[in-house]
Amino acid sequence: METWNKFWLESRTRLFWISAVYFLMAVGVAWMILKVPFIREPHMWEAQQRDLGGVQSDLFGFWFGFIQPFLVIPLALTLAPNHWTTETANRTVHFSLCLPVSRRSETVARLLWFHLWLAFLVFYTSSLLFGCEVLMNYPRSFFSHLVQCSLNTLAFGVITSLWFAFSSFLWDQSKATAGTSLLVFLLAVPLLYKKESFPGLYAVYELLVGRQWFLKGEFPWRSVFLNLALIWGFCEIGIRRIEQKDF
Amino acid sequence: MNVPAIEFLNVSKSFRQKQVLDSVRFTVPQGAICGLLGSNGSGKSTSMKILLDLVRPSEGRALVLGMDANNPAESLAVRRRVACVTEDKSFYPYMTVQQVLDYARKFFNGWNTERLSVLLKRFELDRSCLAKNLSKGNRAKLALTLALCRSPEVLILDEPTEGLDPLAREDFLQELVQASLDGVSILICTHQLAEVEKIIGSIVLLEKGKVLLHAEVETLKEKSRFYHLTFRDQPPAQIAGLPANARISRAGRSMVVSSVGERWDWRKSFADLGVEEKPMTLQEIYGEVLKINREKRGGDGNLE
Numbered sequence: 001m002e003t004w005n006k007f008w009l010e011s012r013t014r015l016f017w018i019s020a021v022y023f024l025m026a027v028g029v030a031w032m033i034l035k036v037p038f039i040r041e042p043h044m045w046e047a048q049q050r051d052l053g054g055v056q057s058d059l060f061g062f063w064f065g066f067i068q069p070f071l072v073i074p075l076a077l078t079l080a081p082n083h084w085t086t087e088t089a090n091r092t093v094h095f096s097l098c099l100p101v102s103r104r105s106e107t108v109a110r111l112l113w114f115h116l117w118l119a120f121l122v123f124y125t126s127s128l129l130f131g132c133e134v135l136m137n138y139p140r141s142f143f144s145h146l147v148q149c150s151l152n153t154l155a156f157g158v159i160t161s162l163w164f165a166f167s168s169f170l171w172d173q174s175k176a177t178a179g180t181s182l183l184v185f186l187l188a189v190p191l192l193y194k195k196e197s198f199p200g201l202y203a204v205y206e207l208l209v210g211r212q213w214f215l216k217g218e219f220p221w222r223s224v225f226l227n228l229a230l231i232w233g234f235c236e237i238g239i240r241r242i243e244q245k246d247f
Numbered sequence: 248m249n250v251p252a253i254e255f256l257n258v259s260k261s262f263r264q265k266q267v268l269d270s271v272r273f274t275v276p277q278g279a280i281c282g283l284l285g286s287n288g289s290g291k292s293t294s295m296k297i298l299l300d301l302v303r304p305s306e307g308r309a310l311v312l313g314m315d316a317n318n319p320a321e322s323l324a325v326r327r328r329v330a331c332v333t334e335d336k337s338f339y340p341y342m343t344v345q346q347v348l349d350y351a352r353k354f355f356n357g358w359n360t361e362r363l364s365v366l367l368k369r370f371e372l373d374r375s376c377l378a379k380n381l382s383k384g385n386r387a388k389l390a391l392t393l394a395l396c397r398s399p400e401v402l403i404l405d406e407p408t409e410g411l412d413p414l415a416r417e418d419f420l421q422e423l424v425q426a427s428l429d430g431v432s433i434l435i436c437t438h439q440l441a442e443v444e445k446i447i448g449s450i451v452l453l454e455k456g457k458v459l460l461h462a463e464v465e466t467l468k469e470k471s472r473f474y475h476l477t478f479r480d481q482p483p484a485q486i487a488g489l490p491a492n493a494r495i496s497r498a499g500r501s502m503v504v505s506s507v508g509e510r511w512d513w514r515k516s517f518a519d520l521g522v523e524e525k526p527m528t529l530q531e532i533y534g535e536v537l538k539i540n541r542e543k544r545g546g547d548g549n550l551e
Contacts, residue, residue, distance in 0.1 A: 002353050009341050090340060094333035098299050099354050100326040102319065243319070246262070246302040 003101065003109045007083070014078045019121060022071060026125035029063050033132040063129060064152050064209070068122065072156045073163070073184070075121070077177055081114040081160055082107075082167040084242060085176075093247050107239050111164065115231075118160060119153045126152075147210070151220060154227035155208040159184055161234035168238035168245075250313035252277045252401050252432030253298065258307035260293055260456075267293045269456040270307070275434055277400075280427050280446055282464075283436040284533055285453035291436045292334055294453070295405045298434070299331055311401060327355070330399035332390040332407045340379030344389060347378055348396075357398035366392045369418055383410035391419055395426065402426060402433045408442065420446055444529040452536055460508070460536050464529065467508055471532050474504040474513055475523040488515055494539045505535045 080086050084107070087093040097103065130145045159180065167176035187204050208227055210220025253275040260268040268290045275281040285291045296302040297309045300322040311329060314321040338347045352358045367374065370388040381389065387410045394402060402423075408416045416439075424446055427433060437443055444464070452460040460467075476482070482502045486495065490509035495502060504511060505527070513522045527535065 002350060006339065006342075006350060009346065010339065091335040091337035092339055094296075094299075094301060094335050095338060097301055098326060098331050098333065099351065100323050101354070102323055104319075244303070247296070 003106055004113060007110060007113050010083075010086075011079055015117065018075055018078050022121045022125045023128075025067055025071070026063075026128045029067065030128050030132045033129060033136065063126070064148060065205075068125075068152060068156070069159070069184075071121075072118075072159050073177060073181055075118065076114075076160045076163045076180075077173060079114055079117060080167075080173065081111055081164040082176075082238065082242075083110045084245075084247075085167055085171060085173055088171070088247070097247055103243050104239055107242055108235075111161075111235055114160065115153075115157050118156055122153045122156065123149050147219070151208070151210045151223060151227070154224065154231070155205065158208060158227055158230045158234070161231045161238075165234040165238040165241075168241040249277060251275060251310070252279070252312060253281075253434055254308075254310040255294070256308045256310065258294070258297060258304045258309050260290075260297065260302065261305050267456050268297075268304070271453070271456070271458055272307075273451045273458055273461045275432055275449070277432050278427065278430050279448050280423065280433040280435065282440075282443055282447040282450045283434055283453065284438075284440065284450055286537065288455075289453040290456040291453055292405055295331075295333070295403055295434070295436055298403055299326070299329070299333070301333075328399060329401045329403060330394035330397040331403040332387070332394050332405060334405045336383075336386045336390045336409075338378035338381075338386065338389065340377065342378050343374065344372055344376050344378060344381070345374040347389065348374070348393070351393050352396075355397045359396050359398050362398075363392065363396045366395060366422075370415060384412060384415065387411050388415060391422070395422055399431060402431055402435075404433065404435045404437075406437055407435065408437065408439055416442060440530040440533055441528065450529070452533065454537060454540055459540055462508060467532060468526060468529070470510055471507045471527040471535070472505075472510060473525040473527060473531070474506070474511060475525065476502045476504065476513075476517060476520055478502070478520070486516060488512070492536070492539055494535060494542060505531075505539075507532055507535050507539065 084093060087096055096106070126145070126149050130142070162183065163176055163180040166179045167173060170176050170179065191205060207223055210223035251274045255271045255273050258268055258271045259266070271290070271294060283291050283294060293302055294309075297304055298311055298316050300317055303317050309316045311325045314325050316322055316325050339350075342350065348363065370385075370392060372385060372388055372392065376385075378386075378389070387407065391407060394404070394407075408419060411419060420442065423433060423435075427446070435443060435447065447464055449463050450460065450467070451458060478500045480500070482497055482500065486504070488511075489495075489504065490506045490511050492508055493504055493506040493511060495504050497503075504513070507527070513520075
């Protein structure tokens, strides 16, 4: 608990600001849901079933598939899942490491803390949009909303875990951000192609966010397991690297 | 069995291609105060970091109270029983002094609240001040307070008095003596030799990652001397029978022979000369050992 208290004291101001930014973005999209008449298909499931367009064809798709991913990297930069980089810069790393806490347990605590905040930000802003849909009487199910939020959180967790793994090797926030952003961008390229064509077959994000669930009405177990496996894998790589590092 | 407080068993460390420690081997018995000395870049801080598991050795083992300091399971137990002041002496900038104390306190069962009050009063630390706003000296005071309040069995101190005012230094040295009397083993790394000379029992002198000298201070001082010789004519070019760790410096008709760790029987060669013997301070011993080693470089240079 002490470690969590430290994390809270360290980043409460930044958390406030990033929560405010997320909130304002969600308010903007909510306003669009309430006011803008150009929404073709306000709920994605039907849109996907009738194949009326890509994931970005409606506002929810726009929110989950476009705005939120853009906020994940700044979030990782602001809250730093690898807090050892910040502690090294602050020259407090020796003080922390000389306390009787293992590197693994403190790193795991930080990752857990970070991902809980990530989940909180995704859920509370998305819930605002869900509230607007209910207000507008759009036929969107709560369960569908819950699953979509969970899958997006997991998919973002993959990106931030990747960032964590990068930063444990590069030990520099800007380099880690550049590396992760580049990889995230490259993996997004297949989304621009038809899913039957060569690059489109490798649209990793569609698998991560469980698109087949929206298409077939199935629960995306494969996506859940894939996300969890990737998160665990990237985190484990980073943790092992930190355990072996000389400070 | 009384295990040593600290044991370095042929510890080597390389960073990329650079050898920082080379088969370092020394022991600090329990209850002793040992000074780890050396010039900049000699490997002192790396040795300290190895004991605290901040750095892992490339070869060899470092033991603290019989436990492997770099074994993940044992190093936790080591850190519960060891307190340290590291070279950075930096604290979380977003915490106040009180918050830093509260945070650290919860990790140690033997936290001594009475001692904390005494030290805070003695060092005049403001509990409400943010750690980032502390001066260098006050950060050192906070680091020392944190180290001493843990009731440790071993104290590892890297330049602990750096930035302290003379009064605080005196207070700190008194605290160290008291801790030693209470049975705490202390390894102190410092350049302030004149200051710690009064309290340390033994020294380990490192140079370029190797142990040059490991000796009891009293014995060393007893056996180390400057010999001032004044000749009527030019001094001889060579002197036979000098100890292995001796050095000659000349100035006109005068000559100074400095011998570390071994007395020179000058009467065999210069019975007719009035030779003046002068004892060495720890600072002078340190300087002479380094000079002798640099003159000898090319050989193994080990004076142990």
